[in-house]
Amino acid sequence: MEPNPRQPHTLPPAYFEQVYEANQDPWNFETSPYERDKYAATLAALPRSQYARALEIGCSLGVLTEQLAPRCGHLLAVDVATAPLERARQRCAGLPQVTFEQRRIPEEFPAGQFDLVVLSEVGYYWSPADLARATEQVLAALAPGGHLLLVHWTPPVHDYPLTGDAVHAFLLNRAGPDGPLRHCHGQRQPTYRLDLLERR
Known part of the structure; x- marks a missing residue:
């Protein structure tokens, strides 16, 4: 896993604040x-109809959050930027099981255990060192039998420290015969990939 030599560090909160200042929905x-079809595939990949406590890292405008919420007893959705969180709160105002918090992961990983962690379109913003830190935090927070769902754009983006494939490869390395994760399901589309892992 090689960092981008032009951007070896995790993208800072200011990067995302500027992106959302320029465009309220920069990734459409x-x-x-x-995105609609990818969200449908994301939800279809979840093997349980209900999760007691879920964590969505990088919720942005809350479009996926809104669709994920009916399957969660409680859903904690976090993002690093202020503007999209405000939109997400408005979008999900009628969903009492959803809590939004502004957090920078891995520095501000939430406490507690989760039986679902969704990491969608966020891992490639981290440096390799922060991806490793976040992975250990997710593993510590994921309840036995809990699911980790990874979904990432795969073409390289020159601003991003990592590619989606590098993120998935790093996590899948923890799913060997003696690893803490088990690989349940994977699929690759022309421009994104999805992998579901389970905590042993």
């Missing part, structure tokens, strides 16, 4: 058919 989460 709300309008793109691609």
